[in-house]
Amino acid sequence: MMDPTQPDNPDSRCGFVAIVGRPNVGKSTLLNHLLGQKLSITSRKPQTTRHQVLGIQTRGDTQTVYVDTPGMHEDEPRALNRYMNRAASSALKDVDVVVFVVDQTHWNTADEQVLEKLTHVKAPVLLVINKVDRMDNPDQLLPHIEMLSKKRDFDEVIPLSALREKNMEPLETAVEKRLPQSVHLFPDDQLTDRPMRFLAAEIVREKITRQLGAELPYSVAVEIEEFREEKRTVHISALIIVERPGQKKIIIGDGGDRIRRIGEEARHDLERLLEQKVMLRLWVKVKRGWSDSDRALKSLGMHDRQG
Known part of the structure; x- marks a missing residue:
């Protein structure tokens, strides 16, 4: 065989x-x-x-x-x-x-x-x-x-x-030179096995991490609630999850100034990645103790990948 x-x-x-x-x-x-x-x-x-x-x-x-x-x-x-x-x-x-x-x-x-x-x-x-x-x-x-x-x-x-x-x-x-002889496992033009929803969430989280640095601990997650294409525009709605109300205020910033900057930077990266116009909507929700809860991590897609 x-x-x-x-x-x-x-x-x-x-x-x-x-x-x-x-x-x-x-x-x-x-x-x-x-x-x-x-x-x-x-x-x-x-x-x-x-x-x-x-x-x-x-x-x-x-x-x-x-x-x-x-x-x-x-x-x-x-x-x-x-x-x-x-x-x-x-x-x-x-x-x-x-x-x-x-x-x-x-x-x-x-x-x-x-x-x-x-x-x-x-x-x-x-x-x-x-x-x-x-x-x-x-x-x-x-x-x-x-x-x-x-x-x-x-x-x-x-x-x-x-x-x-x-x-x-x-x-x-x-x-x-150390790779084995094998057929290719993915199409030659494929970049990753991760869906675009995942990459969108990661880009938003990167902008939060870069902007806030030492101001905010690691208790931030991003969940994509909407990802759809309509008339050559990709519409993305992202929920930023934090553990405490004070963290929510930090991310939003004075008069919403900081969350606007986060959104602008993320949108630019997403448009380069998707090669399309992007409409990005962000909002913030407090979910206490999510980073110390296995159940919460699974609900955010952070579970062991099999295979």
Whole structure:
């Protein structure tokens, strides 16, 4: 019987690549630049990514399915953090390559914990040292690589800058040559397995995170209540969920000024993504304790993805 995963073209390759690391090392920025299009949301605030996001890159005969993951961090009792840790850990199952991202010459207990999770991973592990363009003393890089190489026999060590798109080609080459022979699993023009409703919610949440920074804790979620196309315009209604009335006031701002800015920035990104005019409506609702409730997380689509 013919194996459906074996291609007629012997040069055809396809496989899954997990991007892992502690919070705020630049995993989402790396994915966006690998794809050449914004898919994962980014901000300077750690733990911005909450979900596994598949990013699909097809170049010629090779299709690489990247899995961007939430940052792995110390276990905390909140349901949201438990969900994020599960999502990050499950991404390591059955992948063909792991890209372990670290930040310059910074190494701490959180990096050590991620390394421990890779102990039993059989797939090749590529170590990416990100943000090397920000290093005050580039001479520290080689000794740092030597130190890290003693912690694990990495298949390759690649210094780069995801934000500046410097030295990205060696990473793509290193990944592609380790992918198995296979038919492509997705259409060549597909960017992600996530629906547009999900991407719309993530874009709105990114604008909130970027605007508010330290003003607001992580207790913000976005739920898309309407997503429809009418006369070449996409109409999107998004509900911003917070835990306390004070947080609602912060997001709305004086006279609604802040929520208008959030909406304008999100709409611009959505129009670029959808290549259509977008009408975006935002409002805010208080839902106490949602980030510490498994039931509330499931109602917001934050549940473990099977398969």
